[in-house]
Amino acid sequence: MQHDDTTAAGIDGGVPVPGAWPADMTLIPDWIYTDPGIYEREKDRIFLGPHWNYVGLECEAPNPGDYFRSYVGPFPVVVARDEDGEIHVFENRCAHRGVEFCRAYRGSGERFICPYHNWTYNLRGDLVAVPFRRGVRGRGGAPAGFDMAAHGLAKFRVARRGGVIFATASDEVEPLEDYLGPGILKEFDATFDGGEMRLLGVHRNLVRSNWKLYQENLKDPYHATLLHTYLTTFGLFVTANETNIPTDARGRHGGLLTRRPEGRPEVTEEEQSDMQAFRAAMELNDPRVLDFVREFESGWSASVLTIFPTLTALRQTNILNTRLLVPRGPDTFMMVWTVFGRAGDDDEMVRHRLRQNNIFGPAGFLGIEDNEALAFLQQGVRRSRPGYGLAMLGDDGEPVDTMITERAIRGMYRYYREVMNLR
Ligand SMILES: [Fe+2]
Structure with missing residues (x-):
């Protein structure tokens, strides 16, 4: 497969040409998820390239x-x-x-x-x-x-930084703090505040999709309001929540920040009609999974950071975890979930964190839905006629205080296209 550096932009009669990305950033070509040559290029330009x-x-x-x-x-x-x-x-x-x-x-x-x-x-x-x-x-x-x-x-x-370890093969990458940029660094520091951490456990699972789809998933608040019954019904993530979707100046890192209201969410009939996942009558047998013990100096009850290329860091109520994406070819990645607490946690708090972590992981109330959705997406782009995905929701400007946006996905791919030299 050739990927020369001067590829023609455009849709070329409707058939996407591997290596040629249309100028329109609302179009995402299928071949970035499926092409073995692209995957090889990612090894050099991304994982061994100027990234932490x-x-x-x-x-x-x-x-x-x-x-x-x-x-x-x-x-x-x-x-x-x-x-x-x-x-x-x-x-x-x-x-x-x-x-x-x-x-x-x-x-x-x-x-x-x-x-x-x-x-x-x-x-x-x-x-x-x-x-x-x-x-x-x-x-x-x-x-x-x-x-x-x-x-x-x-x-x-x-x-x-803050108990988190990064590595690079590059001599050119900027210092970690500059790499993250001031806005993302502030949210990173809010979770990794220097307090001693305690490892609670690790689980690993394979997902049958391209690794980038998982970063997209966590830059995509739109899906979270639609796919996830648990998040919407119990108010962890609903459109009415106060929210912010920051990205760094180059678009490669993102944050998904929300503030959960007290109790069950106010959801209007209009919003409900758009949210198949919302179940007003659903109750939890053990409502303790939703308890929120305030512990961080942050106005956001949930913070999901996507740090390019392969880290996501999550603070959701009292769940603290990192996810490392380990690519295994274009069609599969391994996910390593590292669940942690704080050194000062008493037994009850450890129990609470572990109980709450049932929402994530390979069989979690919510994690399982993302894994399935991404596997279905990979099947679609692998088996059907080659085409483009659409990421056209929301504006590219600031402020970003709506969940109905795909701005952060476009930001990541603007950077990806540049670093992969696919323009
Ligand atoms: Fe999700």
Whole structure:
């Protein structure tokens, strides 16, 4: 597949040409979700490009020697805390033959030993031992000039803020704070306020869709008012809620901020007629899932941040979680949900957070609906005649205080088209 840098814009007789994106940003071509060549290009230009990739939380490796496995885009990495407390991120690929050597999802130790030939690395990813390096009885072994320092693991640069860890392969990316931009940084800091965090659990599931669709989903308040019975019926997310949809100056990151009213929402008959998901008569058997213990210095009861390329950070009532999207080809991604609380939580608060987290996750009251909708969307763009999706709702200007907008989706794709050089 050719993707030359000077592709003609336009719809070309109605058939989308891979690599050629119409000038009209309300049209999203199917091939960005399905084309293997586009996926390969994303590896270089996005995941190894000038971006800070979320890899995990500091509370996942609180003590020296702690480590866990994660991903930069599709690439497996290890996140480790060394004896001095510094965090390192390196590829989970032995420098010898390429073995994905770290098999435990999470652990603690002083060394990583590749199971195949026992090449051994320290917590900084440096090569510290090669068995039979000098051969046996003067024969065999590594060449005389073999330099251990030149054969460590491939390392990423690391940035940390508020207990959140990011990694990049780029020497050109701006500092993390500039990367996020002031508006998104403010909302990031409101959730990751420097208070000590406590890991409550992780779940992982595969979604049969392109990874970008999940970022879109969380930049799309329109669907949330229509698809999700739980959100609308119990007032977590209804059109009447006060809302703001900020994006950074380049459009790549977004926020979806809402304030939940006390009690059940006021929903007019006109709004109800547009909301199939709303069920006025529905009640919860355990209404405690909706309890909201105020804990953050923020006027928003819910904050969903989409940080390009693969992080979403959620604070919804007392649910705190991050989602890492791990692309597995154009048609599938793995989602890693990391659920956390605060170090000072008592047992009751931990119970409350875990109970409330039932709304998310692979079988959550609401998470399951997104997973299904995105799988259906992927089927549509993969199986039907090639075409375009529409993202034309709302204006591109500020202020953004309505949920009936697709502005943040257009913003992400404006940036995506630029960084992928698809203009
Ligand atoms: Fe959703």
